[in-house]
Amino acid sequence: MCVCVKTKEIGEGCEGGVCSMWSEIMARFERTPSQRKVVSLLLERGFGVSPSGKVVSGGIEIPHAQVAKEAGVDRRVVDATVKRILSDATLRKIFENMRTVPFLADVAPMLGLTVLVIHAVDPKERGILGEVAAKIAERGISIRQAVSDDPYFVKEPKLTIITEGNIPGDLLEEIACLKKVKSVQIYRSGAESEENTK
Numbered sequence: 001m002c003v004c005v006k007t008k009e010i011g012e013g014c015e016g017g018v019c020s021m022w023s024e025i026m027a028r029f030e031r032t033p034s035q036r037k038v039v040s041l042l043l044e045r046g047f048g049v050s051p052s053g054k055v056v057s058g059g060i061e062i063p064h065a066q067v068a069k070e071a072g073v074d075r076r077v078v079d080a081t082v083k084r085i086l087s088d089a090t091l092r093k094i095f096e097n098m099r100t101v102p103f104l105a106d107v108a109p110m111l112g113l114t115v116l117v118i119h120a121v122d123p124k125e126r127g128i129l130g131e132v133a134a135k136i137a138e139r140g141i142s143i144r145q146a147v148s149d150d151p152y153f154v155k156e157p158k159l160t161i162i163t164e165g166n167i168p169g170d171l172l173e174e175i176a177c178l179k180k181v182k183s184v185q186i187y188r189s190g191a192e193s194e195e196n197t198k
Helices: 021-027 033-045 064-071 075-087 089-096 128-138 169-176
Strands: 055-057 060-062 113-120 143-148 159-164 181-187 194-197
Touching: 021 033, 021 089, 033 064, 033 075, 060 064, 064 075, 075 089, 113 128, 113 169, 128 143, 128 159, 128 169, 169 181
Parallel strands: none
Antiparallel strands: 055 060, 113 159, 113 181, 143 159, 181 194
């Protein structure tokens, strides 16, 4: 998911004062590659930092040794990164409010839900989610979850939409025919995946 902000601390110096929040955060760790790895992992997984200096997922503390192993750095690097985050007012506010969102894609078919995986012609173009959601809403189908990969972290970002009930074949074709859509894959309960590509 692409997130943009406009504040005095983040975005300063960007055209119009607006740029990728993630890029601005990572720029602050440009001179410390090992800490940059830790920050990247925290952002990618949605891990936060508690006021007491612990890496957390919600209210669950994650041992710094485990974070270090996953990031490929020494535990002391994680300690130093957390201290640096807490010493910066803007970073502290961001990471103290970071939350992990449960992603249903892998279990959706087992719950009787349908999963649409959409690749866009240009993932950075606006309005893709809105156009697809509108097509689905026209059929009276409820969307349970919509998750868009952040192009900053993912080389081939995709939009994943989870719906109640089945998506009929003609609707799948309508979505695939949208100008901004490159391809659509669908996963249903008890069925093989289908793909519709231009």
